Amino acid sequence: MSPTPSRWSDLDRPPLSATALRAALVRPGGLWTRLDITDTTGSTNADLAEAARTGAAAPGTVLVAEAQTGGRGRLGRSWDAPPRSGLFLSVLLDPEADGVPVERLTWLPLLAGVATATALARAAGVDTALKWPNDLLVRVGGEDRKLGGILAERADGGVVLGIGLNVSLRADELPVPTAGSLALAGAPTVDRDPLLRAVLRSLAQWYGQWTAAGGDPAAGSLQSAYAAGCATLGRRVRAELPGGGELSGEAVAVDGDGRLVIATAEGTRHEIAAADIVHLRAT
Structure with missing residues (x-):
């Protein structure tokens, strides 16, 4: 009889330590007031929103899942990944x-993209680009692949901000051919502990600058940082609109x-x- 799988079954994907992470990130006067880790859940966003509704979570709460079976993306899409193969977290702000x-x-998910990309460049040594509005891209095999995504949802007591990142996913584990991971992008480290610390510290820094500026994206340097890291700008794109229909042209700002x-x-400009958004190949 084969042994029952445990958190330590895959030695290449060790579990996170809630105790160590709390000691590093939950500090008096800091943004993060509580950090919990669950072995598996359907959606950290849904769990944290429910905790906020019942008063069991306050702003500054961080919820991390080792495995997420019903993660939600934009337009109602769902996805999952092998246990401990990525970072799956939500924060209440x-x-x-x-x-x-x-x-x-509306700038909060874009801020999360800037903060995450900044953190990964520093902690994982991999260049990460932003695809408007809230996808993160890495280069794998000479092409852009989706590394992760961000989802912000209104909740009682604030906004639940979810971040999902593929860290150690192998080629045969990818949910779709257009997905990527830090491992496939050649990251020198796929240790999730320092990556999670870097993401949460960067998010706290950018959030602090943004709120100090009253949410003004220009005054807090957020708008310029997003534009500098956005792979969508300057490209021909097709915008598939929520109500049906589409619009093609160059993303200019x-x-x-x-x-x-x-x-x-035709020379008209449209604010979407x-x-x-689909990045089109140059003709």
Whole structure:
């Protein structure tokens, strides 16, 4: 009889230590007030939103899952991954209580993209690009692959911000051929502990700058940082709109509201607040 799989069954993917992470990240006066790790769950976003609704979680709470079986992305998409093969986390924040007007909350997922990309460049040694509005890309085999995504959802007591990253996924474990991972991108380390610490510290830093500026993306350098790291800008794209229909043209800017500005061949400019963006090959 084969032994029952445990958290230590795959030695290349050791479990995270909640005790060590709390000691490193939960500090008096810091953004993070609580950090919990669960072995497996359907969705950390759903769990944290429910905890916020019942008063069991306050702003600053971090929830990490070793395995996520029903992770949710944009447009209702779902996905899962092998246990301990990635970083699956959600945080509860209250930007309005921290001085950000409601009309500037659209920048929160973009901020998370900048913070995560910055952290991975430093901690994983891999260049990470942003695909508007909330995907992270890495180069694998000479092409852009999706490394992870970000999902922000309103909840009682603030906003639940979810981040999912493929860390050690191998080629035969990819959910779709267009996906990638830090391992496949040649990262010198796939140790999730320092990667998670780097992501949460970077998120706290960028969030602090943004809230200190009253949510103004220009004053807090967020808008320029996003533009500098956005692989969508300057490319021909097709925007598949939520209500049906599509729009093609060149992505020329991200405006002050976080919308993607697309210039069509006819010379008109359109501000897109929500869409599925497809990067088109140059002709």
